[in-house]
Amino acid sequence: MKIIAGNWKMNGTCASLESVVHDLSSVETNNRIILCVPYTMLGVKSDKIAIGAQDVSAHTHGAYTGEVSASMVADMGAKYTIIGHSECRQYHGDTNDTVRAKAEQALANGLIPIICVGETMDEKQAGKTMEIIESGVRESIPSDVNSDIIVAYEPRWAIGAGLTPTSDEIAAAHTLIANTLTDMGLSGTPVLYGASVKGSNAAEIMSIPNVDGVLVGGASLKSDDFIPIITSVK
Ligand code: PGA
Numbered sequence: 001m002k003i004i005a006g007n008w009k010m011n012g013t014c015a016s017l018e019s020v021v022h023d024l025s026s027v028e029t030n031n032r033i034i035l036c037v038p039y040t041m042l043g044v045k046s047d048k049i050a051i052g053a054q055d056v057s058a059h060t061h062g063a064y065t066g067e068v069s070a071s072m073v074a075d076m077g078a079k080y081t082i083i084g085h086s087e088c089r090q091y092h093g094d095t096n097d098t099v100r101a102k103a104e105q106a107l108a109n110g111l112i113p114i115i116c117v118g119e120t121m122d123e124k125q126a127g128k129t130m131e132i133i134e135s136g137v138r139e140s141i142p143s144d145v146n147s148d149i150i151v152a153y154e155p156r157w158a159i160g161a162g163l164t165p166t167s168d169e170i171a172a173a174h175t176l177i178a179n180t181l182t183d184m185g186l187s188g189t190p191v192l193y194g195a196s197v198k199g200s201n202a203a204e205i206m207s208i209p210n211v212d213g214v215l216v217g218g219a220s221l222k223s224d225d226f227i228p229i230i231t232s233v234k
Contacts, residue, residue, distance in 0.1 A: 002206050002233050003150065003190055003213030005034040005114060006220025007054060007082060014041050016221075021046040023223035029230050031213070034080050035220065036114070039068050042076035052080030052114070055088055058101035070102075070109040081106050082215075084116045084140055086156040096139035103149070104142045114150045114192070114215065115140050117177070121157035129155075133173055137180045151191045152215045153177055158195035160217060165195075167208055174210035199228030206233045 008017075017037055024033060025048050036052040037044070044051060057067035073081055083106060084099035094102075099115060106113040117136030119129045137151065153173050155165055165173070174191055181189045193205050194215030202214060219225040 001030050001032065003032045003034065003192060004230050005036060005052070005080075005150075005152075005192060005213065005215045006226060007085070007194070007215055007217050008035065008037045008041075008221060009054070009087070009217060010038060011221055012037065012041065014044055017041045017044045020221075020223050020226070021049050024049055024227065024230070027227055027230055030234060031230055033230060034114075036080060036082050039073070039076075042073065042078050045077070050079045052078050052082065052111075054082045054085065055092075056081050056083065056102050056105055056111070058098055058105060060105065070105040070111055073106075074109045074111055078111065080112045080114060080150075082116060082152075083113045084136075086116060086118060086154055086159055090156070096136060099140040100142055103140065107142060107145065107147060107149070110147075112148045112150060114152050116152045116154050116194070116215075118154040118156045118195075124155070124157060129169075129173070130176055133176055134180050137177055138184065141184065141186070145186060149186070149189055151177055151181065151189055152194050153191060154194040154215065156195075160196070162196050164197075164201060164205070167204065170205065170211065171208050174208065178210040197229060199225065199232060202229040203232040 034050045053073045056070040088094045103113045119132040190212035192213045192215045197214045198219045
């Protein structure tokens, strides 16, 4: 069983989500399917597909115009939320500390956070990939986790770029993350790979040791692109 999570980013409508949810509901799979969608679509219901958000506020409530709290996301029936996505780190200034505060809010409200870590191209070229990944895991995850979390390794330079690291690079990153999680008392935490996953590379990526599933951006928006990823693995 793998976890196949889609990240719709700022795309779609309630109607397009309902259509994809309808198409996915007839797919035979043992994999866990999650669609992380804009807040406005969290009300769309599905028996087979879990719905998640893409971010939550680091605050519980109050004068934070434009923000949405984890309790509001849970109130809509969502079960998951992405936290610390590369685009939130890049455009909204999220740091490991912010990500940890948001993950605490998610956990306190019964959501499963999908906590993203990964290196930029500058960090990769400076030979800092492993250091950034390990500090990302250690600093972005709250200290007292006693319910489910998911970690996603997303090499930031590869997202939306049609680029993917080599299998050896993915294996090294995922082994480091698994070992770090074990050291933190969180062994067994699923670790997803994300960045330019598509039907043609999904099975190979998910055959790499310590890759427990994928986080899919662009290729999760249309059933014709997403279903081959879901059915590429048992
Ligand atoms: P991509 O995005 O699959 O379009 O590269 C991945 C992500 O941002 O989660």
